[in-house]
Amino acid sequence: MFNSVQETLPREEIEKIQIAGLRKTLKYLKNSNSCLKEKYKHIEPEDIKSLDDLKLLPFTTKDELRDCYPFKHIACDISDCARMHMSSGTTGVPVINAMTRGDIAQWGEIMARCLSCAGLTEKDRIQIMPSFGLFNGGFGFHYGAERLGCFIVPAGAGRSLMQLKLIKELEVTAIGAIASYPARLIEVARESGFDFRETKLRVAILGAETWSDEYRKRIEEEMNVKTFDIIGLTETGGVGLGIDCPARAGIHIWEDHYIVEIIDSETGQPLPEGKEGEMVITTLTREGLPLIRYRTRDISSILSYEKCECGRTHVRVSRIRGRTDDMLKVKGVNFYPSQVEQILLKYKGLSPYYQLVIETVKGKDEMTIIVEKADNGITQKELEHLDLELYDFLGFHSKIQVVPEGTIQRVPGKAVRIVDKRKKI
């Protein structure tokens, strides 16, 4: 473990740290430059007596942060900040997170814990494949690897042939990437006769997208690696909020830096262990953008507050199933693309390149699942079975269209899973 003291704190210690951190953050926010401080005018930090009191505080939403563009939500002076990252803004005004030196150190610490949790040490050579820049992925891995003492190959996004060449020639042992990117690497490897078994690669740390267990299994087999699911948002300080561990028993959230809650998206009420809902994050140590009860829109559940097999005591949540934004409602049924992916990828003859196309036909929703074939494709019998499985899960019939490899456009960055042609109301 990178920080074995902090990562194995007893539950009572964690709670003490969280209450103190929450009070401190509230006090700091109330006296800050943030325009959001008004929300806490009538709240006295010292009135927070237990973690249970957290639920008395108001939520913070992405829309509130967007209204603050560019810097009105930043708690300190911009001249006290060292730099910034920014959400993609593909679905509206972007959110900027300006970071102090303290924030960057905090980020390095939690990312180093994540890399260490994935089995990396200072002996590893990590190739960083998310882009470096406004997107936080590249720099997050960079600072974590620097803190841990790995050798960094700063490849950035794209150029898959070059990525493979470097993995092999530089004897790279680990990669960090956007979750859908390994599918592309595997495809290019196959086209060019590249064999992952002739490399020293053993770990792939993947995030920034929802990815199914079946996809995971396939990546692990084809790349001959162990994968780790890493999570984080621009708003909470970037990638590194949590990661799953070798015990594969959920994603540990670093609780000395964050409080996690799961709430009912509709009612806003906290949900008990095991219940699926929206993840809400409170930051305890962030300075540029401290957040109280930030609604992440990510869907997860609390798995356990008990000590994990890996020795870590920090809470475990389930892998993220999707974002509330990604949730589809077709013919009145709610589901996430990752759930369809999970079913598709049980079939060896189907590839991880798929799209769900939804349109209105004669006033009714119709969904077509376009999926590329892999290997020798899928037999008629398998196709019928898939159809049954999908119907079983969705409760309505969708059209399955198996297309040749390469049909779906390969895009840099996050994959496009949904093409919704329905008229928006």
Add this chain to the structure above:
Amino acid sequence: MFNSVQETLPREEIEKIQIAGLRKTLKYLKNSNSCLKEKYKHIEPEDIKSLDDLKLLPFTTKDELRDCYPFKHIACDISDCARMHMSSGTTGVPVINAMTRGDIAQWGEIMARCLSCAGLTEKDRIQIMPSFGLFNGGFGFHYGAERLGCFIVPAGAGRSLMQLKLIKELEVTAIGAIASYPARLIEVARESGFDFRETKLRVAILGAETWSDEYRKRIEEEMNVKTFDIIGLTETGGVGLGIDCPARAGIHIWEDHYIVEIIDSETGQPLPEGKEGEMVITTLTREGLPLIRYRTRDISSILSYEKCECGRTHVRVSRIRGRTDDMLKVKGVNFYPSQVEQILLKYKGLSPYYQLVIETVKGKDEMTIIVEKADNGITQKELEHLDLELYDFLGFHSKIQVVPEGTIQRVPGKAVRIVDKRKKI
């Protein structure tokens, strides 16, 4: 000044530091992992009595480094290195520079000096436009700005509209970029009605390419900034080897970290002050890739060892005219694209987008200068005058083809100035 003690050392002090640094580097190399150490087997560091003895040492060439791909030229263990950058490899096998933590600190120091020399302080907001990744540009600016304490907007390459939006909305005061990129920014600004005078931008630090004084003048006028020419190579440790100063009296090379010589490319003999030739760099403080007399292929000249108006005592060299690789030989005449650029851009009606196309017609060289028009274009009379000027400089007639704006492809990264269609021997 970022480091006023070091930047204003008296000449005798600089020489003492250089002799000591040279001896130390030689000794270190001889006992290192580098396969190049064999070259120094019979050289005793203590035999170096004066800087004059430097010329007794053998050169290091890019081809030697290429033969070492990926890591054989690295002096220390890769596990002692924190990361690497890599030359583009567009003209052959790339060269990797693996960096220790000491190297990264050295890089931060010299880049912070460069930014400070360009007038930046911790109050500035710098938008970094070279790509972050294997190319050293992005990270060089990043570490320098971090060291100096600026606020960093890590924009990376491309997305010109977004770049402009950020400059304005985030009140950016300085940019770092590949030298040809401002031409694109100006073009996009014009198309979208963006006015640089409504921003807080005042400094542009440009490098990685040869750019003429006329281009410089145009950028300064149109963007309403002061520009600074920054130099550096992957092999010497990246961008930051030197920069020109507010006195605009040449490029200062940080002599406590590097020794610069100018040599005759043909004979290898050192050239005196004022004579133009190939720049040769010896590193004094680099650990991953220490270099003795590295032939950079960049063409420059020593301007002065005297104290500069700006107060700095470090040697000044002339702005780089081109690389020996870029030198064109057409109809027996040697010249650099930047020299043609310098003539073209005297005409307001011509843009900085140009290409020199050379082909063999009836067994003879023919050169066509394709250049895009700017503003209202160029009159017949001006065209005739340009033709005369070019003939005067080149000594042969070239065809000038003025084409509409947007004809020449906009590429990310370095501009393509030469299209040589002649059969190579």
